[in-house]
Amino acid sequence: MVTRRPPSKAQARREQMQAAVNFPLDWLEERSGLVGGVKYFLFRKVPGDINWMQTLGSATLTAFLVQAVTGVILAMYYKPTPEAAYSSIQNITDHVTMGWLVRGMHKWGASVFIILMFMHMGRVFLFGAYKYPRELNWIVGVLLLAMGMMEGFTGYLLPWDQTAYWASVVGINLNGTAPFLGPWLAQFLRSGQEIGADTLTRFYSLHMLVLPGMIAGLIGLHLYLIIRLGVTSPPWSPEAAGEATVDEAPGELRAGLTRAGRGDDGAAS
Amino acid sequence: MDPVEHDQPHLPAPTIGPVGFAIGVVVILIGLIINPLWISTIGAAVAVIFAFVWARESTAELRGRHVAVEPEVRAAGAAAPAVAAEAAPVHADESERFPRSKFLEASTLGLGAVIGGVVTVPIAGFAVLPAFLGQKRHEVDLGPVTDITEGQWYIATFTTDPSQGETSRRTAFVRNNGSVQSGSAQVPSFTIISNRCAHLGCPVQANGPTGSILGIKDVVETTANGRVTMIPTVPAGFGCPCHGGQYDTEGNRTAGPPVRGLDRYDFEIKNGRLILLSMYSVSQVDGTGAQAKIHKYKLAGPGEHVAGVEQILYPLQPPHH
Numbered sequence: 001m002v003t004r005r006p007p008s009k010a011q012a013r014r015e016q017m018q019a020a021v022n023f024p025l026d027w028l029e030e031r032s033g034l035v036g037g038v039k040y041f042l043f044r045k046v047p048g049d050i051n052w053m054q055t056l057g058s059a060t061l062t063a064f065l066v067q068a069v070t071g072v073i074l075a076m077y078y079k080p081t082p083e084a085a086y087s088s089i090q091n092i093t094d095h096v097t098m099g100w101l102v103r104g105m106h107k108w109g110a111s112v113f114i115i116l117m118f119m120h121m122g123r124v125f126l127f128g129a130y131k132y133p134r135e136l137n138w139i140v141g142v143l144l145l146a147m148g149m150m151e152g153f154t155g156y157l158l159p160w161d162q163t164a165y166w167a168s169v170v171g172i173n174l175n176g177t178a179p180f181l182g183p184w185l186a187q188f189l190r191s192g193q194e195i196g197a198d199t200l201t202r203f204y205s206l207h208m209l210v211l212p213g214m215i216a217g218l219i220g221l222h223l224y225l226i227i228r229l230g231v232t233s234p235p236w237s238p239e240a241a242g243e244a245t246v247d248e249a250p251g252e253l254r255a256g257l258t259r260a261g262r263g264d265d266g267a268a269s
Numbered sequence: 270m271d272p273v274e275h276d277q278p279h280l281p282a283p284t285i286g287p288v289g290f291a292i293g294v295v296v297i298l299i300g301l302i303i304n305p306l307w308i309s310t311i312g313a314a315v316a317v318i319f320a321f322v323w324a325r326e327s328t329a330e331l332r333g334r335h336v337a338v339e340p341e342v343r344a345a346g347a348a349a350p351a352v353a354a355e356a357a358p359v360h361a362d363e364s365e366r367f368p369r370s371k372f373l374e375a376s377t378l379g380l381g382a383v384i385g386g387v388v389t390v391p392i393a394g395f396a397v398l399p400a401f402l403g404q405k406r407h408e409v410d411l412g413p414v415t416d417i418t419e420g421q422w423y424i425a426t427f428t429t430d431p432s433q434g435e436t437s438r439r440t441a442f443v444r445n446n447g448s449v450q451s452g453s454a455q456v457p458s459f460t461i462i463s464n465r466c467a468h469l470g471c472p473v474q475a476n477g478p479t480g481s482i483l484g485i486k487d488v489v490e491t492t493a494n495g496r497v498t499m500i501p502t503v504p505a506g507f508g509c510p511c512h513g514g515q516y517d518t519e520g521n522r523t524a525g526p527p528v529r530g531l532d533r534y535d536f537e538i539k540n541g542r543l544i545l546l547s548m549y550s551v552s553q554v555d556g557t558g559a560q561a562k563i564h565k566y567k568l569a570g571p572g573e574h575v576a577g578v579e580q581i582l583y584p585l586q587p588p589h590h
Binding site: 183 | 301399400401429433436471472511570571572573585589
């Protein structure tokens with residue numbers, strides 16, 4: 001015979017705590033579906049035989065986030081004018097509290113970001129993870145690599161010292177030697193016929209607004225494709241990589257999007 | 270469905286559009302070699318016209334025009350009705366030719382395009398055009414000619430645009446060659462070589478002793494171009510610290526990666542003062558000093574060939590001085 005004992009005080013408190021945690025989660029989930037979405041993202045299935053090599057992509061993402069955060073903070077102290085750029089960097093390094101650390105993180109983190117991108121790319125290449133249906137993700141990754149390199153190029157000018165100046169002169173002139181449109185590209189990059197104040201602000205804008213925005217957008221697409229297509233098994237895996245993703249009849253989802261599609265596939269109208 | 274033999278073409282044969290477009294592109298490319306300004310422009314016009322024709326042709330069906338195309342046969346049973354439907358006029362029901370939904374669709378897309386264009390075009394122009402329009406020509410006043418000893422090389426530094434400050438400081442190597450007979454008059458001759466390396470634009474240095482060691486005083490003066498310094502030097506040639514390009518004292522490439530000789534400045538003497546004018550590019554200089562024969566070209570960027578077969582790679586220069 002079982003007698004129901006009243007819940008102990010500790011038990012009651014635990015239930016209260018749980019309710020206090022669950023209430024905001026339920027509130028958010030009911031109105032946005034975000035809790036389920038995050039859970040789906042974090043707890044999705046991955047092949048059982050993956051290893052540390054598959055963490056290079058996440059490491060690259062982390063390096064980018066470090067660059068973004070340290071860059072935003074550096075932008076609070078940096079002054080992109082020919083008169084003040086060099087001295088503001090000296091100020092960040094020598095006088096602003098922890099400035100040497102944040103600048104160092106941004107400077108060395110830039111190399112870490114580039115190196116990790118190449119290592120991630122090498123892993124994807126050697127594991128054959130670029131093959132069908134992941135070709136588009138490879139293409140997005142190549143664009144990310146190109147933009148990471150452009151970040152390095154535009155960021156190198158900003159300290160506005162002799163190395164920065166002449167390295168940018170050489171880099172821009174290298175672009176200028178491209179056939180046909182090269183001279184035009186070079187003049188666009190230096191914002192005129194000579195390097196000057198406009199070049200510095202142009203590189204600054206590209207470095208901290210245009211390119212990071214494009215990189216962030218492409219990272220979103222990169223992650224969406226990974227979530228949709230799944231993580232690739234290693235080449236030695238006995239399991240087949242990924243899962244079948246095409247379950248609709250061909251053309252069903254795009255029917256009605258263009259006029260040309262109407263009536264052709266029998267799916268529309 | 271039964272498999273059907275697709276042994277008959279069901280796309281129209283290539284028409285004049287793509288062929289004309291290809292011809293236009295070929296004319297552009299040939300024009301780039303022969304005469305970029307005129308022949309390439311004609312080629313571009315031809316290409317644009319035929320691209321338009323091509324686009325009209327290939328979108329004819331989308332725009333609702335009846336196109337004489339072999340129907341794509343799917344199955345034996347469906348063949349007959351399909352042919353019959355093709356043969357019938359598309360606007361069987363007059364009231365459905367331009368329904369309200371289509372009007373709304375078109376006006377939404379059209380308005381969106383107009384708004385997008387109104388916003389995008391000025392922004393894109395603001396981002397791109399200032400780099401190419403209104404590029405100023407700077408004259409540089411190097412001071413009285415009498416300060417420049419005849420036959421002596423000087424390393425002259427000056428700011429081309431004092432409003433830009435030290436960023437616009439440039440260096441040129443200046444030598445007074447004395448005066449030469451030109452027709453019936455005696456005209457002054459100067460060799461004025463830019464120190465921008467013809468490889469990738471690093472600052473070329475004089476290979477030789479400079480300054481007070483020579484027992485000749487530096488010329489320092491303040492002109493309209495800020496502080497101008499002229500440091501005497503005795504160069505055996507000029508050399509670039511970045512990638513090792515070497516030049517002789519006329520700016521001819523002697524070693525290393527540069528693709529041509531050093532650029533030079535045009536000059537004039539105004540009120541007894543030496544004024545630097547625009548720069549020009551040089552493929553090669555024969556002879557020296559006042560007797561030099563300079564193979565002169567429009568100013569090109571570092572690393573760009575101005576002579577030889579490679580010059581076809583750089584047919585059009587952006588506007589600059």
